[in-house]
Amino acid sequence: MEISQLLLLTRTATGDDPIAGLAAAAEVRREMERLEAVLVRRARAQGHTWAEIAGTLGISKQAVHKKYGGRGLFRAQD
Template structure:
């Protein structure tokens, strides 16, 4: 885990509940961003949506809903 995630995770476990909530929200946003990047990279490399869904532990339909089907493919932005 890099320094950003480590710091956010530590903040989310901190004693101040409001600071912990802010850190947890930022951690969630950062993880969502990184997941989107990984999905995009997988699609560019030709990985099937069903395989991406399996790696994420969700249905193919859930991946399509979250990432918009093939809009992450080059030329489909």
């Protein structure tokens, strides 16, 4: 998704129509989840530990591993 699309969605989310805002917020959430997964995969590929990633996200190592560990991101060093 391009930045211009995200900007439009955020404008819609803060507009006067709550239903359109909810739909826009849901789309932004889906895009952020996708982006987070990509960045976790890249961090793991570069050798970052689950603990480093979890600390950056502000969640536990167990939570980040549960969410992303089953997607082929796990490396033997952890």
